[in-house]
Amino acid sequence: xxxxxxxxxxxxxxxxxxxxxxxxxxxxTYLVRPSNPTKEKVTTYECGVxxxxxxxxxxxxxxxxxxxxxxxxxxxxxxxxxxxVAAESLGVPGMIAVVIFILTLLEGLLYxxxxxxxxxx
Amino acid sequence: xxxxxxxxVVARVVAVFALLMGVCTLLVWFERKVVADMQNRVGPDRAGxxxxxxxxxxxxxxxxxxxxxxxxxxxxxxxxxPMLAAVPAFLMFMVVPFGRPFTxxxxxxxxxxxxxxxxxxxxxxxxxxxxxxxxxxxxLAGWSSGSKYPLLGGVRATAQxxxxxxxxxxxxxPVVLFTGSMRISEIVAAxxxxxxxxxxxxxxxxxxxxVLAPSFLIFTISAVAETNRAPFDLVEAEQEIVGGFHTxxxxxxxxxxxLAEYINMFTxxxxxxxLFFGGWSGPAWDGVLPAAVSxxxxxxxxxxxxxxxxxxxxxxxxxxxxxxxxxxxxxxWKRLIxxxxxxxxxxxxxxxxxxxxxxxx
Amino acid sequence: xDLDYHALAPEIVVAATILLVLGLDxxxxxxxxxxxxxxxxxxxxxxAVPLVTLALGGGPGARSMLGGGYVVDDFALVLKAVFIAxxxxxxxxxxxxxxxxxYYQGEYYLLLLTSILGSLIMASSRDLITVFVGxxxxxxxxxxxxxxRKGDARSNxxxxxxFILGVLSTAVLLYGMSFLYGLxxxxxxxxxxxxxxxxxxxxxxxxxxxxxxxxxxxxxTAVPFHFWAPDTYxxxxxxxxxxxxxxxxxxxxxxxxxxxxxxxxSVTEIWGPALWVLAALSMTxxxxxxxxxxxxxxxxxxxxxxxxxxILVPFAAAAVTNDPLVxxxxxxxxxxxxIIYAFMNLGAFAVVIEGARRTGTSMIDGWAGxxxxxxxxxxxxxxxxxxxxxxxxxxxxxxKFAMFLAILRPGNPWTAALAVIAAVNAVIALVYYARVxxxxxxxxxxxxxxxxxxxxxxxxxALALALGISVxxxxxAGVLPFQLAGVFAEAAKVVTAGI
Numbered sequence: 012x013x014x015x016x017x018x019x020x021x022x023x024x025x026x027x028x029x030x031x032x033x034x035x036x037x038x039x040t041y042l043v044r045p046s047n048p049t050k051e052k053v054t055t056y057e058c059g060v061x062x063x064x065x066x067x068x069x070x071x072x073x074x075x076x077x078x079x080x081x082x083x084x085x086x087x088x089x090x091x092x093x094x095x096v097a098a099e100s101l102g103v104p105g106m107i108a109v110v111i112f113i114l115t116l117l118e119g120l121l122y123x124x125x126x127x128x129x130x131x132x
Numbered sequence: 133x134x135x136x137x138x139x140x141v142v143a144r145v146v147a148v149f150a151l152l153m154g155v156c157t158l159l160v161w162f163e164r165k166v167v168a169d170m171q172n173r174v175g176p177d178r179a180g181x182x183x184x185x186x187x188x189x190x191x192x193x194x195x196x197x198x199x200x201x202x203x204x205x206x207x208x209x210x211x212x213x214p215m216l217a218a219v220p221a222f223l224m225f226m227v228v229p230f231g232r233p234f235t236x237x238x239x240x241x242x243x244x245x246x247x248x249x250x251x252x253x254x255x256x257x258x259x260x261x262x263x264x265x266x267x268x269x270x271x272l273a274g275w276s277s278g279s280k281y282p283l284l285g286g287v288r289a290t291a292q293x294x295x296x297x298x299x300x301x302x303x304x305x306p307v308v309l310f311t312g313s314m315r316i317s318e319i320v321a322a323x324x325x326x327x328x329x330x331x332x333x334x335x336x337x338x339x340x341x342x343v344l345a346p347s348f349l350i351f352t353i354s355a356v357a358e359t360n361r362a363p364f365d366l367v368e369a370e371q372e373i374v375g376g377f378h379t380x381x382x383x384x385x386x387x388x389x390x391l392a393e394y395i396n397m398f399t400x401x402x403x404x405x406x407l408f409f410g411g412w413s414g415p416a417w418d419g420v421l422p423a424a425v426s427x428x429x430x431x432x433x434x435x436x437x438x439x440x441x442x443x444x445x446x447x448x449x450x451x452x453x454x455x456x457x458x459x460x461x462x463x464x465w466k467r468l469i470x471x472x473x474x475x476x477x478x479x480x481x482x483x484x485x486x487x488x489x490x491x492x493x
Numbered sequence: 494x495d496l497d498y499h500a501l502a503p504e505i506v507v508a509a510t511i512l513l514v515l516g517l518d519x520x521x522x523x524x525x526x527x528x529x530x531x532x533x534x535x536x537x538x539x540x541a542v543p544l545v546t547l548a549l550g551g552g553p554g555a556r557s558m559l560g561g562g563y564v565v566d567d568f569a570l571v572l573k574a575v576f577i578a579x580x581x582x583x584x585x586x587x588x589x590x591x592x593x594x595x596y597y598q599g600e601y602y603l604l605l606l607t608s609i610l611g612s613l614i615m616a617s618s619r620d621l622i623t624v625f626v627g628x629x630x631x632x633x634x635x636x637x638x639x640x641x642r643k644g645d646a647r648s649n650x651x652x653x654x655x656f657i658l659g660v661l662s663t664a665v666l667l668y669g670m671s672f673l674y675g676l677x678x679x680x681x682x683x684x685x686x687x688x689x690x691x692x693x694x695x696x697x698x699x700x701x702x703x704x705x706x707x708x709x710x711x712x713x714t715a716v717p718f719h720f721w722a723p724d725t726y727x728x729x730x731x732x733x734x735x736x737x738x739x740x741x742x743x744x745x746x747x748x749x750x751x752x753x754x755x756x757x758x759s760v761t762e763i764w765g766p767a768l769w770v771l772a773a774l775s776m777t778x779x780x781x782x783x784x785x786x787x788x789x790x791x792x793x794x795x796x797x798x799x800x801x802x803x804i805l806v807p808f809a810a811a812a813v814t815n816d817p818l819v820x821x822x823x824x825x826x827x828x829x830x831x832i833i834y835a836f837m838n839l840g841a842f843a844v845v846i847e848g849a850r851r852t853g854t855s856m857i858d859g860w861a862g863x864x865x866x867x868x869x870x871x872x873x874x875x876x877x878x879x880x881x882x883x884x885x886x887x888x889x890x891x892x893k894f895a896m897f898l899a900i901l902r903p904g905n906p907w908t909a910a911l912a913v914i915a916a917v918n919a920v921i922a923l924v925y926y927a928r929v930x931x932x933x934x935x936x937x938x939x940x941x942x943x944x945x946x947x948x949x950x951x952x953x954x955a956l957a958l959a960l961g962i963s964v965x966x967x968x969x970a971g972v973l974p975f976q977l978a979g980v981f982a983e984a985a986k987v988v989t990a991g992i
Contacts, residue, residue: 021141021250022226022258028145029222033215033388035468036195040384053203055279056379058234068280071811075292077461081294084469085264088301091476094258098480099487102398110477117473118515120465127467131458 076128085117133484140245143195147218148249152225156394159286160187163446170450191387193243201382213276214381214388217269221395224262227316228402231412231431247412247431248317255316258309260301263358266396267293270360273389274377285376288366288457293358300354302472306347306479307340307407320411320462341408346475348408350468359393361445363452366460401441402434409437415445500565503541503573507610510536511827518599527600530588533602535953537581544574561681562620564605570985572616574748575832579739580609580841586846587732589953601641604634605736613797614742619755621670624748628666628712631744635737640745651728658711658721666708672701673756681941682756685732689760695855702763705752712745716774717803719798723782726794729851734790737844738797739835746804746831752930753808754824765812768850769911775802776918784925789845790858794926796881797838799880799922802915803892804830809911814903824984826899829978833892833970840879840963844870847952847960857929868950871933873960880967882926883919888967891974893919929978948963 055062093107115123123129161176161184168175176183201210224250233246252258267290274286279425307313319340327338328474341348378389405411416434417428455463498505513536514529521528539920548570556565584605590599602719611630618624640652674680676698677688692698753764765927779799785793804827811823847870848863849855856873864871880887900912 015253017137017141018250019254021145021463022223022252023225025145025148025249026223028149028218029219030215032149032480034219037215037384040195040199044196046199046385048200052200053137055202055277057202057280062279065278067275067278068283069289074287077291077295077465080465081298084298085294085301088260088298088305089257091305093307095305096311096312096314097311098483101384101483103488106480107487113473113477116183116511117470118512118519120470120473122515122519124466129461131461 072130079125080128083119084116087112136243140238140243144249147406148226149222151230151446152222152395152398154390155398156190157187159182160390160443164444166443166446167450168446169470194384194387199385201263202278202380202392205380206276206278209272209387210380211278213269213273214385217266217270218395219261220265220390221268221392224249224259224266225256225395225399225402226254228399228406229317229320229411230402230434232397232416232427234301234427240241246317247366251315251317254314256304256314256319256407260297260304263293263300263396264297266392267297269389269392270377273381277377277380279380281379282298282377285379289360289377292360292364292366292464293326296354296357296468298366299350299464299468299472300358302469303347303350303354303475304407306344308479309476309483310340310344315352316406316411323410324413337410337413339408339410341457344479346471347479348404350475351408351470352404353463353468355404356445356448357460358394359400361393362449363454364456364460366457367382371415380389391402395455397445398438398442401438401445404441405434405437495557497558497565499543500547500558501878502547503540503577504610504613506536506543507538507613510540511606511610513627514599514606521599522634526654527588529599529602530584530591530955533584533606534581534588537577537584537608541574541577541581544570546739557619559623560620561683562623563614563617564619565617568984569617571828571832571984572743573613574618575835576609576612576740577618578962579743579835579839580605580612580736582836582843582963583732583740584738585955585959585962586735586839586843588955590730590732590846590850595980596833597641598880601638602779604826604833605646605733606797608632608634608638608740610737612740612747615744615747619751620684621674621685622680624751625670628744630665631741632663632712635733635741636657637714637732639725639737641730641733645728646884647655647724647728648730649728651725654721655725655729657847662711662718664706665704665711669701669704669708670708672697673705676701682751685756686758689757693759699760699763700762702757703767703955704766704942706749706764709745709749709752710771712773713742713749713801713805714798715801716778716798719775722798723791723794724766726797727788727791731842731846731855732789734746734794735839735846738793739838743831743835746827750824750827754811758932761812765809768812769809769907772802772805772809773911775799775805776915777802780918780921780925784921786925787856787858789848789860792857792929793838793841793845796922796925797967799836800838800881801916802918803896804834806911806915810900810903811903813908816903819899819902821982821985823901825897825978825982826895828981828984829895830892832981833888833967836963836966837880837887837889837971840873840960840967841881843956843960843963844874844877847956848874857932858936859939860929861932861959862938863933865938871885874933875930876964876967878926878929880971882923884923886968886971890971891978893977894974895978 057063090112091109094105098105164186165175165183176186179185179189201207229246229248229251231247233244233248235242235244237243245300270289272287274282274284274289277283306320309318312317313322323339325338327334327336327342336342360366378386380390410485412430412434414430416429418426421429422424510533514532515534516531518526532652547565553640558564569931584602587601587605591598608631611627614623616629616631618627636656638651639655640648642648651789654898673685676695677685679685679688689698707718711721714722719889726737776799778803779795779797783792783795783799806828807826811820812821830840845855848860848867851867851870852859854860854861863874876887880889883889883893897912897915899909900915
């Protein structure tokens with residue numbers, strides 16, 4: 012097995028260890044904790060009064076729009092990382108390409124600002 | 133790779149885990165104590181000397197508490213969410229080196245033991261990926277509770293986390309550009325020399341923060357927002373939405389969210405130190421001091437630096453009022469992201485001029 | 494990685510124009526937004542300049558980039574010229590139409606230009622990845638454009654139908670492509686051709702070819718994958734419909750040409766019959782349904798489905814023969830048809846836009862007696878509709894002539910049968926195209942309409958230019974068809990090279 016995979020084996024071991032630990036602790040508490048669900052106890056919390064309507068309400072559309080914007084900018088960051096690693100070998104052409112890339116994105120962000128997409132109202 | 137290597141990996145895993153648990157326990161106490169001091173209170177002082185065992189006592193209490201499962205929850209996701217919060221928090225710290233690698237002789241071979249969970253070649257991307265996964269826990273917890281406050285807390289958390297994650301990702305690009313590697317150990321190594329200014333060695337460590345101060349600033353703000361700490365704690369703003377996403381959680385399930393929050397805080401501080409303040413690098417006085425002390429000193433430096441950051445985290449919480457949601461979004465999208473792009477632009481240009489010369493020469 | 498910037502110049506100019514339009518849209522106040530349209534028109538005009546320099550001074554060799562995945566050869570140049578010209582006409586048609594709506598002007602041109610950029614990429618793509626990127630760049634903006642009239646429920650329906658079926662077809666296409674790559678281990682067309690020759694008996698390979706064809710079937714609105722087309726065409730803003738029926742359809746045909754002639758020449762016994770059936774169904778169903786339409790946009794929608802069937806006919810001829818000359822002739826017939834169809838259909842849509850503006854309706858009956866108040870428009874309408882029907886000396890006749898020549902050349906009973914079907918359909922098509930002409934020229938004015946109010950509004954300059962360009966092309970190509978065909982034969986040679 013190569014050095015490369017050795018590292019990821021460690022990651023997998025770590026994840027497995029963490030998961031086992033969490034599940035194990037939760038399992039042990041299952042044995043030792045009390046469990047006495049009364050009718051009032053298992054109602055949904057709403058500041059002490061009986062809950063009104065469903066818990067799953069409509070939420071503000073802006074959250075969704077920000078989600079869309081996030082996809083754009085996070086993917087952009089992921090594109091920039093490989094360039095940053097190889098910036099030396101890509102040289103001036105790579106630099107110019109990234110400059111155009113960033114300017115394009117800045118223009119997009121400016122567009123979003125101008126259209127009032129980022130206003131939280 | 134023989135069995136000793138396997139054993140070493142296991143040992144590293146266990147060591148990192150123990151470290152995280154221990155640090156987390158102390159961190160909760162530390163925060164309560166510092167906040168108490170700032171507010172002219174005593175804070176916890178009963179359990180153990182200076183109340184240092186208070187967190188342990190709380191943990192034991194939560195361990196034996198009833199875990200109420202409300203009737204309206206989506207059971208599968210509801211139970212999975214706390215685990216999804218805790219495990220990525222553990223995983224994120226894996227790639228942060230907290231000491232100088234040392235060699236030991238086992239089984240007739242010299243073996244290098246890095247004080248780090250794993251030294252991935254895409255370490256920085258891995259950190260970003262894990263911090264994205266952590267968002268799922270909050271969203272799923274909020275949604276699966278089937279209750280209004282958690283739902284609001286959940287969507288708030290998502291929008292906040294993703295907004296600042298974009299800024300954080302962009303703020304780290306200059307670091308990679310500067311080092312030429314995403315491997316965390318190489319980023320540390322690149323900062324272990326001293327700075328040269330106009331041909332003079334001025335003796336100051338070559339920390340990234342010196343050149344990349346704006347990146348550091350953006351990173352720190354985003355890190356505070358990513359961990360949902362004050363003044364960015366709209367996710368669990370008690371006055372508005374009760375407990376936010378974990379309103380319907382109790383007992384150990386709640387404790388796991390709590391644990392994850394403090395681990396994330398520690399990891400973010402550790403990352404800030406590693407990426408901008410040279411990580412564990414610092415004077416070890418090899419040959420002057422006994423070898424064991426020299427090997428241990430970098431770890432000490434690391435924790436001293438991290439402690440400063442943790443103090444800042446707590447300080448912020450004790451000082452600043454909470455932001456309004458629109459302010460939060462404006463700061464993220466209209467300040468941090470554009471300025472990190474412009475800064476990247478600038479630093480890229482400067483590096484290109486230094487490396488390739490001016491375009492007309 | 495070496496990029497040939499001269500060869501890429503058209504794409505670069507269009508991309509720069511897109512960014513400029515976006516910048517202008519951000520910077521300009523609302524009442525100055527017409528500058529975005531101006532920038533778009535100028536940008537597309539400039540993009541045509543490198544095409545000319547490439548065609549004149551480029552030398553005989555094809556310019557190949559990205560490991561053979563992106564090639565600028567005669568075929569690419571001819572089709573890029575068509576796409577740019579078509580896009581240019583659509584832009585001109587849109588100017589007054591979009592301005593009268595008073596909103597989202599900047600975005601409109603931005604998205605339209607993006608779609609045109611996608612079709613430019615399509616023309617040069619020589620591997621699955623670039624084909625896919627190009628195709629998505631063509632269709633993605635169109636989902637939005639189809640729903641441009643936000644307040645109109647029909648437009649929303651158009652957009653949604655187009656989107657859902659478009660995504661479905663993309664999924665099918667990608668599924669086929671992933672199979673192709675998995676089986677042949679190559680994404681380039683050359684690689685698939687070489688490896689595909691050894692996979693003739695593989696059921697999975699046949700399935701992959703079929704899936705890919707179905708994916709493109711949606712894009713070219715061939716029956717039975719046409720369901721989205723009539724509703725989308727009717728609901729979308731008319732200039733967008735014009736672009737949908739020409740630009741995106743031509744892009745689909747380009748993909749089909751490349752795949753069939755370059756990637757799958759070894760499996761003609763799969764795509765030959767499949768396209769035979771698609772062609773026959775599209776022609777027959779498209780024409781029969783078009784006969785019954787009262788709305789002129791809907792009629793043109795079905796007519797464009799039928800025309801798509803005519804364009805598919807030569808594929809069936811190429812599939813049954815091994816004679817490279819016949820295959821080349823078939824490819825050439827398809828290219829000629831696509832190009833002539835683009836101009837005459839765009840012209841017809843320009844007439845529809847202007848006619849609907851004058852009369853306030855897109856019902857055919859509402860256009861009765863148009864020659865009395867808009868004689869020039871009525872003449873132009875007659876020209877484009879009779880050209881679509883294939884009446885000499887208008888360009889349409891040569892398109893159909895080349896198509897029949899190609900299908901009759903192999904002398905195979907199946908292709909002969911298809912030729913008969915095509916001939917019958919050409920007659921049916923004449924009926925409904927002629928009906929529009931008859932309504933405009935012979936029927937009395939509808940009740941309550943006076944000559945005065947309909948003449949009052951003059952035509953916009955941009956639309957007049959669009960009409961002028963297309964009518965000149967349609968007449969020139971109809972009068973001097975063989976000179977035109979000589980140019981396209983070069984393109985066809987490139988496509989069919991190596992079969």
